Amino acid sequence: MFPIATIKQIAKQCGVSTATVSKVFNGYSDVGEQTARAVREAAESLGYFPNAAARALKTSRAYNLGVLYIDQMQHEFFSQILESFKRQAERQGYDITFISRNIGGRLMSYLDHCRYRGCDGMLITCVDFTDPLVSALAGSGIPIVSIDHVFGNSSSVLSDNVTGMQELVTHLYERGHRKIAYIRGENYDVTHRRMAGFHRACRSLKFNVPAMYLVQAGYQNPEKSAAATRQLLELDDRPTCILYPDDFSYIGGLNELERAGLRVPLDISAAGYDGTHLSQVMRPRLTTVKQDTAAIGSTAAELLIRAIENPETDVPEQVIVSGHLLLGETVSAI
Amino acid sequence: MFPIATIKQIAKQCGVSTATVSKVFNGYSDVGEQTARAVREAAESLGYFPNAAARALKTSRAYNLGVLYIDQMQHEFFSQILESFKRQAERQGYDITFISRNIGGRLMSYLDHCRYRGCDGMLITCVDFTDPLVSALAGSGIPIVSIDHVFGNSSSVLSDNVTGMQELVTHLYERGHRKIAYIRGENYDVTHRRMAGFHRACRSLKFNVPAMYLVQAGYQNPEKSAAATRQLLELDDRPTCILYPDDFSYIGGLNELERAGLRVPLDISAAGYDGTHLSQVMRPRLTTVKQDTAAIGSTAAELLIRAIENPETDVPEQVIVSGHLLLGETVSAI
C-alpha cells in the first residue's frame, strides 16, 4: 500500500528514539513536555497511525471483539443488537469481527478462528448454545459475554422475557381476556423464560390455561405460526387472544385468521413480541413487547470490554434489560 | 491467553528450522515430502494456527476486508448483502471489519481507519457517495468495490434497477394500467436508474405519465410514502397503480390507501421493490421486484478479492446483477 508513516520516521524527525515516541502515544509519564509536543506534531504532519498488526503482535491485544451468531443477520432483533454493540465497541476503541467455522475453505472451530484473529473477547448470541463448539469457546478462558443465555463463568445480558411476558398477559387480563393462547418458539432459553412469565402471570391472576392453548411453532417463521393458528382455530373452545412468538410470526398467523374470516381485533385479539419497526407501522398497530435492543447491545459491549480490560478484578455479571409493552390496536376489550 | 502453539515449537519438535515450517504452510515446493508430513502432524497435535497479527505485519496482508456503510444494518436489503458478502469472503479466507469514523473516541477518516486496521480492500455501500471522505477512500489506491454506485477506477456491482423497473412497468401495462404513479426515493444513483427504467418503459410502450404522478419520498420510510400517497389520492385524475420505492414504504402507503377506503388490489393497484421476506408473507402478496442480494453480495466479495490478489493484472469491472419480478396479488387487471 502507500507509504504509511511509522514510529521510526517520527523518531528520526524529532531526533529521539522510537521508545520515546511510543511512550508519548501510550501515556507514559517519563517523557518531557516539549519532546511530547514535538512528537505529536510530527505524527500529525506525517499522518501517522499506529500499525494495528504490530501492536497486536507485541501486546497480544488486538482491540478486536469477535461476534458469533448463526445466520440470522436479517432478523431485526439481531441486527439492531449488533448495530448497537458495534457502536459502543467503536466508542471504546474496539473493532468487531465475525467468527465462523470455515475460513479459507478449511473448517476450524470457533475457538481456533477466534484465536487466529486474536480477538480480545467474544460476543455470543443467537446460536445453538448446546453446540459443543460453542461450549468449548465459552469455556476457553477468553472473555465472553452472551445474550439471552447464561454461561458458567462469564457475563451475560438478558432481555427481561419473564417480566415482559407477565406484563403482556396482565394487560390482556385487564382487557377481559381469559382464554389466552400462546404460540411459542423453539426450545431455547428465551422460550422457557417467556413460558415461565406466562405461567406466573396466569397463576397470580388466578386463571387457568388449558394445555391445548400452548402450541409450539418457531421464531421468525410465519408458516409455522400459521399452522399453529389453524390448530387453535379448530378447537371447540377457541381462545379470545393469541400470543405469537414474535412480530414476524404474527403476520403468518394473521393471514390464517383472515382466511378464517376473523378480523383483528374485532373477532379475535392477538399480540406479538419484539416491537419491530414493522409492528408499529402496520395497521392495526400490533400490541407487542418491545425489547430494548439498543440497551442490550451496548451493555453487552460494555460488559465485555470491562472483562477484557480488568482480567483479574472483573467479576461476571448478569444484566437484565427490561423491555416495555407497546400498546397497539390488536387487543380488544371484552 | 492460553499458550498457543507457534511455528517455533513445531520447528523444535520436528528438528527443523522455522523457515521450513513456514514453507510447509505456505505451499513452497522446496521442502521434502516426509518433512512436510511431520510438520503437518506436529501442527495438528499442537493445535497450531498461524498468528494473524504476525502474518499481517510481515506480509502487510491482513486477510481482512473492510465494510463501509451508514447505519442501515436493519434494512433487509443491506443485511442480506452483507451476509452473503461475508460468506463468500470467509470461503476465500477473509474476515470482515466494519469501518467507521470514531474509534476510541478519536475521530478519524475512513481511510485512516482502514489503514489502521490494515484492510486489504473495502466494500463501500449504502453511504453518501458525495461525502469527500468516501471519495478520499475510493481514490486512495486501496482496492475498492462499490455496490449500486460506480467509482472511477474500481469495480462495482449494480443491481439491475433499469431493467427491473422496466419489467415492472411492462407488467403493469400488460394488465391494462396506463395511469401509473411512481413514488421514488431520495436522489441516489439507484433512484436515477429506476427513473430511467420507468421512463424508458413508458416511452417504448407509448404512454405518457403526467408529472404529478412522480413524487419524491424516501427509502424505507413509511411516513413519507404515506404522505406521498395522500398527495396522489388528492389528484383529480387518480392513478390506477402506485409504485413504491421499496416494500417497507409500501406498508405506509397501504395504510393511507385503506384509510381512504380503497382496497388493494380491488380499488387500486400497488407494487413495491426489493422482494423482502415480508412482502411475500403478507396478504395480499406484494407484486415487487426481487433484487438478488445473495448474488450481489457474493459477487462483490469475489471482485474485491480478485482485485486484491492480482493488483497489477486485474481490471475493474462493472457487474450487473439482474433481479426478477415477483408476481403478487396487488396488481389487478383492468
Add this chain to the structure above:
DNA sequence: AATTATTACGAAAACGTTTTAGCTCGCATT
C-alpha cells in the same frame, strides 16, 4: 572425474511496535 543442476534445508533479517532495564545529567541532600 569434473562439472552442473536439483533438491532440501537453514540463517538471518525484517515487519512496526512495546517494554524493561539501564544510563546520564543535574540537583538536592548529607
Add this chain to the structure above:
DNA sequence: AATGCGAGCTAAAACGTTTTCGTAATAATT
C-alpha cells in the same frame, strides 16, 4: 566532596511470522 535521587531518555530484546539468499548433499550430465 561524596552520595542519592528523580527526570528524561535510549538500547535492545521481543512478539510470530515470511522470505531472500546461501549452502550442502545428492543426482545428472558431460
